[in-house]
Every structure is written in structure tokens, then in C-alpha cells.
Amino acid sequence: MELQQMRYVVAVAETGGFTRAAERCHVVQSALSHQIARLEKELGARLFDRTSRSVRLTAAGEAFVPVARQALQAAERARAEVAAATGEVRGRLAVGAISTVGAVDLARELGDFHTRYPQVQISLLMDMTEPLVESVRDGALDVAFIGMVPTARTTGVREKELARSELVAVVPPDHPLAGREWTTLARVARENFVDYMAGSAARRQRDDAFRAAGLDSEVAFEVTSVEFLAQLVRAGLGIGMVPEPTASGLPGLRTVRVRPAPERTERVVWSAQGPSPAALAFLSALGVDPE
Template sequence: MELQQMRYVVAVAETANFTRAAERCHVVQSALSHQIKRLEHELGTALFARTSRRVRLTPAGEAFLPAARQALEAAERAAADAAATVGEVRGRLSVGVIPTVAAVDVLAALRDLRRRHPHVRVTLRSGASDELTAEVIDGKLDVAFLGLPSGSRPTGVRSHELGRDRLVAVLAPDHPLARARKVSLADLTTEAFVDFPYGTAGRAQTDQAFARSGVSRDVAFEVTDAALMAQVIGHGLAIGFLPAAYLQRAPELGGLATVAVSDAPSRVEHVVWASPGPSPATLAFLDAIGLPPTAA
């Protein structure tokens, strides 16, 4: 059994098509098909059920795929670790970010990383803090940037605090409170709110602030993205809360009004990574965002 055969199996499983898999692997289809057939002969079972219209994994293929992926990842990590001993950083880096990350310019850090280490291949995705933390723990992400309520800390991962921020009220420009200098949460109890889904860290920041103040609110709209939240607010459907630092680098919010809140929600941004044994690419990226070497 060869690593290249495993790569071919993974490619066919992910594309559900031998032609597209061959294109991805930069080989002719006949060569890819031949190698998979050789592997199936060695295993004594078919990995794919082939018809004229579709390709799907057999039960044996379903069982084979996770371990094949792990073997490929282990081989890539071994090559990266060996290269790192002579100062070359290579391999893959998977980064997760919350949509409102503000304490670090993630894209600028990735630009610096690629300038110094052009052989690093990057996967970048956004999501909620809880989801990203779970994916770091599961090994699906190498690094993630989170925003948590001020009393919470990441668990199950290594972490470093990046910054603290207060949230501000965001309103449509023609809202009666749009020109106010400062309001309290009690001043907003009659408003309809747009917020992140219940149970997420982004939502908990505001829910906890209202609970501490002893007032309630009506969350009429739930969204998963800050840009969509801005659209809901801009149409006058609701008001919302977003971090002040994020607003400074969010052009899609330029037409909205922001008002300081005396008892505003707050959040803490963290960067997290797996423990133990971050990859050379992970360590290089943590260095690019200015993390002290002793923290990594």
C-alpha cells in the first residue's frame, strides 16, 4: 500500500468522480484508476461502487477513508517536522476565525507568514467560537480566533488572550436614538434586537449583560454573520450589539449609527491552538501574530 494510492482514494471520495479526482491529483484518469484497482486487489475488497452515473464509497471504503486521511496527514506532518530542523517551514495550516475578529489582523499575519514561508498552504474558515474550539480539539483546525464573554476562558486547548473590548449599540441612521451620546441597557428594553444564535459565545456576551442589569429584551432576529446583522439593522428591523474595535475595520457598517452603552456587554478575544505538539506551520503563524515564543 502506497501513500499515493491513499491520496487517490481520498480524491475520488471527495469529488465522487474519477475524472475530477485525476485532475486534482495531476495524473491521467487511467493511471489513477489503475492504482485504485491495485489497492482494492491488495485489500481483497472494493472501495468504490461504480456505475455509469455515479461513484460512491462501499462500506469498506467508508471504513478505509478516515484512516487513510490520518495516514496522509501524519506523512505530511513528518515531512514538515523534518524540514523544520533545517529552517524550512512547510505543510498545511488550518485557521478558524470568528466573523468579528478585531484584536489581530489575521490576513496581514497570513501575508507575512507566506512571505517568509511560501511553501505553507493555508485553509481559512469562519465560524462561531464554540464550533472553532471543538474543531481545534478534534484536529480539524490548527489555530482559531475566538470572542468569549469576559468571564469565560477556552477549555481543552492552549490559549493566549489577545485583547478586551466593549460592545456598542448599532442602529439605523434614522433611529430616534441614533444621535444619543450614551444610553443604558434599560433604555433599550422596548427595542427589537438582532443577535447571534442562542447558546453561542457571541450571543452570551449580550445575554449576560442584560441579566446582570436585571432587564430583559426581545431578540426578534437571529443571524450567524455580522454582515447580515448589519443588513437587518440598516433596514430598520432591529438594533444590535457589535464590538467597538470590529466596527473600526468593517466598511459594511459605515452607514449605521453607533451609540456607547454605559453598562455595555464586553468580550475577550483569544487565539487557541491544539496541545500538545503544534506543527511548525502553526508555530510560525503564532509568531506572525506576535505571540511570545514562551506562550507557544
């Protein structure tokens, strides 16, 4: 069993086809298909069900792909560790972040890191907190910037709190609350809300505060990004609540402080097994000591 064979299998699983996988791996399709067939013969099981219209993982394939990803990540980590031992930082830096990250200027930090460590391949994934933490736990991401209520705890990763902020209401300019500096939680509870998906960490930042005050709220629109939340609020379809630093970057909306205010923390998380050399260099640049 060879790493290249694993890489081909993972590519087919992720692209959904042999042609696209071959393009990603920069090989001819016949060579990729031959290597996967050799691997299937060695394993004694087919990894893919192939039809004229689709390629789907078999049960054996579903079991094989996650382990293959781990093996590829381990090999990549081994190469990076050897390079680090000789004083060179290389390999990959896979970063995840929520759309409301504000504790760091992520674009600037990534740009500075790229300038300092040009041999490191950098990628960025924007998502919600829960899948980001899971991706760090599984090794798909090296570092992630997340937001959670102050009392929430992560599992299977290491973390550091970067900032703590209050949620504020954002409303259209013609809304009755638009001219106010502040209002009560009970008053905003009477509004329809644009909010994140039920059960998400972003949603719990508001839900917990309402629950603690004995209040209910009506969520008419569920979104996955602050940009779309802002668009729906501008259209007059509801109000939203976002971290105060985020609200200042949403043009066309008015900000209203709320009392008592829901709180959230921004955190950076990394692998419980310790950061890779590239992740260690990135965390150190942020002033985070992973020890």
C-alpha cells in the first residue's frame, strides 16, 4: 500500500469522479485508475461503485477514506517536522474561521505569515464553530477561530480565549429602535429575528441570554453567515444580534445596545496532539503559547 494510492482514492472521493481526481493529482486518468485497482486487489475489496453516471464509495471505501486521510496527514506532518528540525518551516497551514472573527485581522496575519514562510501552503475555510472544531479534532484543519458563549467548553482540542464581547442588535435605518442608543432584552424579544441555525454555537450566544431572562423569541430566517444576516435585516425581514465589533462593519444598519447583553468569547483552537511546525509558527505570531 502506497501513499500515492491513498492520495488517489481520497481525490476520487472528494471530487466525485476519476477524471476530476486525475486532473487534481496531475496524472492521466488511466494511471490513476490502475493504481486504485491495484490497491483494491491488495485490500480484497472494491472501494468504489462505478456507473456510467457516477462514482460512489462502497462500505469498504467509506471505512478506508478517513484512515487514508489520516495517513496522508501523518506523512505530511513527518516531512514538516524533519524540515523544522533543520530550521525550515514548511508543509501546510489549514486555517478555519467563523465569519464574525474580529479578535485578529486574519487577512493581515495570513499575509504576514505567507511573506515570512513562503514554503508553507496556506488554506482558509469559513464555517460555523461546530464543524470547525470537528475539523481541527480530525486533523483537517490546523487552527480555527471560533465564537462561543463564555461558559461553553470544547473537547478534543486545545484553546485560548482571544477576546470577549457583547452582542448588539442591528436594525434597518427606518426601524423604531434605530434612533435609540440602547434598549432592553425584553423589547427586542418582541421582534422577528434573523439568526444562525438552531443548535449552533452562534445561535446559543443569544438563546442562552433570552432563556436566562425567561424570554422567548421568534426566528423567521436562519442563516450561516453574517453577510446574509445583514442582507435580510436591511430588507426589513427581521432584526439580528451580532458581536459589537462585527456590527461596525455592516453598512446600512443601525446598532442598538441591549441590556442585559448576551456575551460571547472568541477563541483560537488547535490539535490536542500539539501544533504542527507551521501551526506553531502561526500561533506564536499571534502571541499564543501552545504549551
